[in-house]
Amino acid sequence: MAIEEKTFDYLIVGGGLAGCVVASRLRQARPELSIALLEAGPDESHNEKVLKPAAARSLGGTALLSQYKTTPQAHLDSRQIDIYGGRLLGGSSATNYGAWTRGHAEDYDTWARLVGDEKWSYRELLPYFKRSEHYHGPSDDSQHGYQGPIHTSSGGRNYPLQDIIKDIYKDAGFLMNSDMNTGDPVGISRLVESWYQGERQHAGICYPLQGVSVLTNNPVHKIIIVADNTGTRSATAVKLTGGQILHAKQEVIVCCGALRTPQLLMLSGIGPASELAKHNIDQQVDLPVGMNLHDHPTIPLTFKLRYPERGLAVGSPKFMSKPDHFTGNPMDWFITAAVAATDLGKVAKIDGSSPEERRPVDFEITCLYTGSQFGAPDGSYITFGVVCLSPTSRGTVTLQSNNAEDIPVIDPQYLSTERDRTIICSGIRLILRMMESPTAKEHFVGEAPSEGFSQLTPTSTDAEIDSRIRSSTNCVHHPAGTASMGRVVDSECRVKGVNGLRVVDASIVPAPICAHMQAPVYGIAERAADMIL
Numbered sequence: 001m002a003i004e005e006k007t008f009d010y011l012i013v014g015g016g017l018a019g020c021v022v023a024s025r026l027r028q029a030r031p032e033l034s035i036a037l038l039e040a041g042p043d044e045s046h047n048e049k050v051l052k053p054a055a056a057r058s059l060g061g062t063a064l065l066s067q068y069k070t071t072p073q074a075h076l077d078s079r080q081i082d083i084y085g086g087r088l089l090g091g092s093s094a095t096n097y098g099a100w101t102r103g104h105a106e107d108y109d110t111w112a113r114l115v116g117d118e119k120w121s122y123r124e125l126l127p128y129f130k131r132s133e134h135y136h137g138p139s140d141d142s143q144h145g146y147q148g149p150i151h152t153s154s155g156g157r158n159y160p161l162q163d164i165i166k167d168i169y170k171d172a173g174f175l176m177n178s179d180m181n182t183g184d185p186v187g188i189s190r191l192v193e194s195w196y197q198g199e200r201q202h203a204g205i206c207y208p209l210q211g212v213s214v215l216t217n218n219p220v221h222k223i224i225i226v227a228d229n230t231g232t233r234s235a236t237a238v239k240l241t242g243g244q245i246l247h248a249k250q251e252v253i254v255c256c257g258a259l260r261t262p263q264l265l266m267l268s269g270i271g272p273a274s275e276l277a278k279h280n281i282d283q284q285v286d287l288p289v290g291m292n293l294h295d296h297p298t299i300p301l302t303f304k305l306r307y308p309e310r311g312l313a314v315g316s317p318k319f320m321s322k323p324d325h326f327t328g329n330p331m332d333w334f335i336t337a338a339v340a341a342t343d344l345g346k347v348a349k350i351d352g353s354s355p356e357e358r359r360p361v362d363f364e365i366t367c368l369y370t371g372s373q374f375g376a377p378d379g380s381y382i383t384f385g386v387v388c389l390s391p392t393s394r395g396t397v398t399l400q401s402n403n404a405e406d407i408p409v410i411d412p413q414y415l416s417t418e419r420d421r422t423i424i425c426s427g428i429r430l431i432l433r434m435m436e437s438p439t440a441k442e443h444f445v446g447e448a449p450s451e452g453f454s455q456l457t458p459t460s461t462d463a464e465i466d467s468r469i470r471s472s473t474n475c476v477h478h479p480a481g482t483a484s485m486g487r488v489v490d491s492e493c494r495v496k497g498v499n500g501l502r503v504v505d506a507s508i509v510p511a512p513i514c515a516h517m518q519a520p521v522y523g524i525a526e527r528a529a530d531m532i533l
């Protein structure tokens with residue numbers, strides 16, 4: 001696309017979830033501003049694969065979903081794990097699975113404490129969470145917004161196994177939580193999604209961009225930083241991979257997501273000296289860019305249905321004949337929980353941590369009414385997932401080369417701490433125990449491992465479970481923390497040591513949030529837009 005204008009008030013780099021929110025809010029509040037939103041990928045907002053939940057499964061393998069591979073993971077049998085990221089207007093909000101969870105109030109209060117600024121506490125962020133959502137659920141003005149751009153709902157779910165799964169969870173002692181998005185997600189809650197009436201709600205279409213110069217298919221290669229004669233550095237422009245330069249009168253705002261934002265900062269000379277030197281990049285500012293990568297690892301466990309002919313899961317003709325089964329994810333309930341104190345005691349003995357160091361949430365159990373480990377789903381299986389929501393493992397994003405189009409080197413160090421391995425192991429043991437209940441036995445035959453694995457049961461040894469963890473853990477694509485607030489940006493999202501440069505996206509989250517990341521990032525971007533204004 002030929003770009004007519006060369007100078008804008010704001011240059012927003014990355015037209016993903018956060019970039020669209022910031023561009024839209026700045027323009028709505030101050031229509032006189034000239035704003036360019038520079039997105040590496042195309043605008044495919046009305047593509048069926050983006051809009052419809054069933055078609056969205058075929059986004060994999062297309063250019064709209066970048067498939068990043070991690071480095072071989074030492075604690076996962078040296079496997080390279082796939083992490084996906086959307087590369088189109090709307091970013092990962094246009095390619096994600098649509099789960100809408102806010103996390104625990106304590107996550108944000110910890111964040112506020114870490115950076116010494118109450119603005120990031122749950123109480124202070126709440127208006128921004130509310131501002132982003134249009135919740136189609138019970139009325140609770142104290143916790144929810146009903147006029148925001150993103151329609152969220154848990155309605156329309158009519159899956160045949162919903163009561164059975166709920167009963168299994170209740171029999172295990174978990175209490176119902178009627179609304180997991182109030183700052184306390186603990187318990188059994190119904191899935192809330194950003195699929196609404198069978199269509200994806202994503203930032204690229206839900207946040208109006210009229211009046212913003214949306215420049216798609218325009219990857220940015222670097223931010224141009226100039227120093228004045230006092231040594232003060234300022235971001236003044238960006239250089240596109242095609243060589244063109246666009247100037248910013250006020251600010252450059254980087255919103256490229258937790259894998260690409262650190263890459264762009266380093267390509268621009270912001271990062272650790274040793275890393276930049278490897279690629280002959282002159283250092284502008286020494287900041288720990290690319291450190292502190294955190295993500296949520298997960299492991300699937302598939303169970304075989306006793307009566308698949310009843311049409312209980314994806315693939316069975318009876319299940320497939322019901323159109324309302326495809327208006328969102330084929331799942332109903334989440335369990336959100338902390339690991340048992342006894343399990344933490346075991347961790348404390350190994351890593352020297354205090355067993356009293358407890359968090360309100362360590363993991364989540366999901367249950368998808370589908371299973372595909374033997375090829376295409378045939379309606380015979382369902383799949384539980386254990387997601388480690390409060391990992392203590394931290395990894396890095398570093399440079400592969402000094403070309404913005406190359407994929408950075410991603411090393412999340414999944415399950416590198418005893419605590420994280422214990423959390424996953426506890427979740428697996430919980431599922432195995434729950435599936436021994438009389439209700440579960442009536443409906444399921446047992447765990448159905450893929451070829452080459454032995455079946456897990458409640459009597460499986462820790463070594464057997466550990467072996468499964470190493471060979472089957474992957475991730476739910478929630479990377480964050482690589483331009484961490486407090487270390488790389490200040491509590492106003494400004495890059496330390498460079499005027500006119502901010503980061504607003506999942507990169508700034510300093511410590512893991514017990515949530516799927518889109519609702520938090522919408523809140524963060526709303527908060528940041530207000531700050532910039």
Ligand SMILES: Cc1cc2nc3c(=O)[nH]c(=O)nc-3n(C[C@H](O)[C@H](O)[C@H](O)COP(=O)(O)OP(=O)(O)OC[C@H]3O[C@@H](n4cnc5c(N)ncnc54)[C@H](O)[C@@H]3O)c2cc1C
Pocket residue numbers: 013014015016017018019038039040041084085086087088089090091092093095096097098099100101218219220221255256257258260261264404476477478479504505506507515516517518519521
């Ligand atoms: C497959 C998948 C499933 C997920 N499922 C869920 C879920 O169910 N629930 C949930 O809450 N979260 C989910 N997530 C995570 C969630 O979508 C992300 O955490 C969130 O979108 C992050 O927002 P962001 O603004 O930080 O980055 P993104 O939304 O990823 O946006 C980054 C944007 O920057 C662009 N960009 C990158 N580099 C450049 C460059 N050099 N120049 C110009 N543009 C650039 C990219 O193309 C992209 O559009 C999922 C993510 C994926 C990928």
